[in-house]
Amino acid sequence: MLAHKDLHFSGRSGWLRAAVLGANDGLLSTASIIVGVAAASAATGPVLVAGLAGLVAGALSMAAGEYVSVSSQADSENADLKREAIELAGNADGEFEELVGILRTRGMSDATARQAATEMTEHDALATHAREEIGLSDTLNARPLQAAAASAAAFLVGGLPPLIVAAIVPFASVAVAVSLVALAMLFGLGATGARLGGAPVGRAALRVAFWGVIAMTATYAIGALFGTRL
Structure with missing residues (x-):
């Protein structure tokens, strides 16, 4: 008999959030910087320098922010585990x-709950209490370095295309070309994230693209207003 496998979208929430947010931020931040500087400049050089600087700074910022955030989560989880271990050692019967x-609140009879609790405790008491009481499991444990690397990589992947476009198209077309490419990618990114997460595709794609248009329009207007085009 083949094993039955269910597809659960919630299991993807951790890596999906980091990947989608990282790529979206990389794409939108880099594209907006390029569009804004292009509106304020008269040559491709400053645009590429600004875009590259924004890409690197953004990736490092994403990595640092995710590392700090997930490290704090990991510290809380470790503290809960230590407390649970102390309680198990000092009051095993009560635990x-x-x-x-x-287990009874989840629909088990008292006899079944006691049998299940006995077997689970014998297998791994701390892991059982961490999972059942605190909601911690190996698949959901905080991993700061992994989260930081994933966020930085996603940011770079999202931010490289607009930088490449800016490097290969004529300067006069940079703002328009980067905006169109970024908009198309934002649609695709929103749709992909929605599909992987089991959410409505059209609404998510439009939402991501809408805020992208707002960001690029704002930076272009600032560049045109305060720039020094020759």
Whole structure:
């Protein structure tokens, strides 16, 4: 008999959030910088320098922010695990009864809950209480370095296309070309994220693209207003 496998979108929430946010930020930040500087400049050089600087700074900022955030989460998880270990060592019977109570609230009879609690405790008491009481599991544990690397990589992947476009098209077409490419990618990014997450595709794509248009329009207007085009 083949094993039955269900597709659960919630299991993707951690990496999906980091990937979508990172790529979206990389694309939109870099494209907006390029469009704004292009509106304020008279040559391709400053545009590429600004875009590259924004790409690198943004990737490092994303990595640092994600690392700090997930590290704080990891610290909280470790503190909860230590506290749970102390409680198990000092009051094993009380913790067992607490586990039985949790299992009963999930629909088990008292006898079944006690049997399940006994077997789960014998297998791994700390992991069982961490999962059932605190909601922690190996698949959901905070991993700061992994999160930081994923965010930085996603930012770079999202930010490179507008920089490449700016480098290969004539300067007079940079703002328009980068805007169109960024808009198309934002649609695709929003649709892909929605599909992977099980959300409505059209609404998500339009939402991402809408805010992209707002950001690029604002930076272009600032560049045109305060720039020194010759």
